[in-house]
Amino acid sequence: MAKSKIKTYSLAEMKDKYIGKEGTKEREKYDYKLRMDVLGHMIKKARQERNLTQEQLGELVGVQKAQISKLESSANSATIDTILKVFKALKADIHFNVTIENKHLQLS
Template structure:
């Protein structure tokens, strides 16, 4: 009995094929959304580690519980100022890296 061999693909190959290659609009949008989703999950995790409810965190930074919920589900509509306020209220350090061509600019 013959065994059928399946071709395997890397995640990058699948993204290239179904989303678009790096540098295309679709791929850039996908990668951005993914990063914002991860950022939202990090905020939620830090909040839970500090034993705060969404309402309590909201009060610390002057927003409603609904805004914290929205931020945790995806941070793509949040301003950098809001994100910085959230992490400051959580007593968590956050670093941004900005890449200009081949040089990184680090914002702390």
């Protein structure tokens, strides 16, 4: 009895097929949302590591608990200023990498 070979796909191939190829509007929207979700989870984890409630973190940052909750569920609506304030209140470093045409940029 001959075994049938099952085709496997990489995550990149699945994204290309079901979300859109890199550079398309749909793919960029997906990738942005994913990054914002990851950022929100990082904020939540850092807050929990510091044993702070959302309300306590909000007080340190100068925003309402609801905004911290919204930020943790997805950082989509947050300004970069708010995100920086949150990480500063958490005493956590945040690093940005900028790459232009495959060249990594650093601040001097």
